[in-house]
Amino acid sequence: MDIAESYSLKNHNTFGMDVSCACYVEYGSEEELAEFFSAGRQYGLPRPFLHIGGGSNILFTGDFPGTVFHSGIRFISAPGHSAEAHAGEDAAMSGRVLAEVGAGTPWDDFCLWCAEKGLWGVENLSGIPGETGAAAVQNIGAYGAELKDVVREVRCFDTVTCSMKSFKQKECKYGYRDSIFKQSAKGRYIVTSAVFELSSEGGPRLEYGHVKSAVEKALSESSVKTMTPGLVRSVILGIRDAKLPDPAEIGSAGSFFKNPVVPKVFYEKAEHYAKSKYGPDYEVPHFDAGSGFVKIPAAWLIEQCGWKGCREGNVGVYEKQPLVLVNLTGKASPEEIIALEKKISASVMNLFGIELQPEVEHV
Numbered sequence: 001m002d003i004a005e006s007y008s009l010k011n012h013n014t015f016g017m018d019v020s021c022a023c024y025v026e027y028g029s030e031e032e033l034a035e036f037f038s039a040g041r042q043y044g045l046p047r048p049f050l051h052i053g054g055g056s057n058i059l060f061t062g063d064f065p066g067t068v069f070h071s072g073i074r075f076i077s078a079p080g081h082s083a084e085a086h087a088g089e090d091a092a093m094s095g096r097v098l099a100e101v102g103a104g105t106p107w108d109d110f111c112l113w114c115a116e117k118g119l120w121g122v123e124n125l126s127g128i129p130g131e132t133g134a135a136a137v138q139n140i141g142a143y144g145a146e147l148k149d150v151v152r153e154v155r156c157f158d159t160v161t162c163s164m165k166s167f168k169q170k171e172c173k174y175g176y177r178d179s180i181f182k183q184s185a186k187g188r189y190i191v192t193s194a195v196f197e198l199s200s201e202g203g204p205r206l207e208y209g210h211v212k213s214a215v216e217k218a219l220s221e222s223s224v225k226t227m228t229p230g231l232v233r234s235v236i237l238g239i240r241d242a243k244l245p246d247p248a249e250i251g252s253a254g255s256f257f258k259n260p261v262v263p264k265v266f267y268e269k270a271e272h273y274a275k276s277k278y279g280p281d282y283e284v285p286h287f288d289a290g291s292g293f294v295k296i297p298a299a300w301l302i303e304q305c306g307w308k309g310c311r312e313g314n315v316g317v318y319e320k321q322p323l324v325l326v327n328l329t330g331k332a333s334p335e336e337i338i339a340l341e342k343k344i345s346a347s348v349m350n351l352f353g354i355e356l357q358p359e360v361e362h363v
């Protein structure tokens with residue numbers, strides 16, 4: 001277990017905010033966590049406590065006065081699985097593979113592992129920054145897939161009872177970028193690993209946007225004419241590269257806002273606005289969310305307000321995807337990001353009467 005005081009978090013948040021925490025704790029195993037909490041060592045550390053993953057969905061609004069925890073538990077294990085053999089006899093017959101992944105494992109390392117083994121399940125979630133523990137808390141999603149579709153169990157350390165507790169998928173209460181770990185269980189449990197169900201015999205999920213046509217094009221250009229998780233993964237990585245900034249080059253936290261789910265009347269008003277601006281054939285992008293509700297892409301709302309590609313000092317709205325706020329110079333302060341966030345929200349409220357909620361956690 002590594003413990004450091006006055007520790008810089010600049011390399012622990014993809015926004016690149018130059019902030020620090022009073023104390024930083026990195027642990028390498030469940031046993032280390034258990035020993036630490038059972039011995040009461042947490043009582044000597046500054047509060048509050050915050051557990052981070054890859055810091056890819058966090059905006060630090062200033063120096064953090066408490067203790068930041070980070071998992072160094074990194075492993076991918078699928079007992080009995082190799083490219084040829086699958087875990088357990090039943091599983092082998094159905095092509096089903098259960099893989100357990102340590103919380104500190106970069107999420108995309110796991111996606112790559114699956115692609116290399118020819119396993120279906122997480123290929124559409126390829127390239128999402130961050131670590132597996134945070135992915136299970138956040139229910140990451142992209143291109144028609146969500147973590148909740150493939151996760152079977154989330155193993156946690158209970159900081160109250162100092163023992164391990166497993167949550168079955170249903171107990172995690174997954175919703176859109178939401179779970180029990182962001183609600184009633186927040187702060188109590190530390191995710192140490194998650195178990196995923198993959199399949200060697202599944203198939204691609206191509207319903208989202210132009211994923212199908214992009215995959216078909218890739219297949220026609222490929223020398224091997226078989227659809228594989230690796231092929232879908234490479235198409236998804238290509239789509240992401242074309243639309244989203246590379247955190248290694250431009251600081252961001254991915255989608256800054258959630259896509260709002262609103263009563264249909266808001267969509268009708270937006271459609272009225274758009275048709276009078278662009279003509280009667282124009283259609284506002286939207287997805288039916290049931291019970292008279294509609295999900296409208298926040299990217300569209302923000303673009304309509306004229307923010308796409310805008311720059312304000314060190315911060316800006318990404319030119320290819322306006323849902324992403326960026327640290328353009330690497331020198332942005334939290335105040336600049338928050339000022340831009342407020343302006344964007346106010347203009348969307350002004351034009352469409354719709355309230356944008358941040359997706360990025362403000363700490």
Ligand code: EPU
Binds near residue numbers: 285322
């Ligand atoms: N759009 C515009 N202008 C743009 C870009 C998009 O109007 O410049 C509209 C288009 O109508 C487009 C729609 O927004 O069809 C949706 O765009 P996109 O497919 O890029 O997805 P998104 O809804 O903006 C969500 C996730 C992303 C995820 C993509 C792809 C949220 C908050 N974001 O974005 O997740 O990669 O779908 O599945 O749900 C993240 O969470 O950090 C993230 C990047």
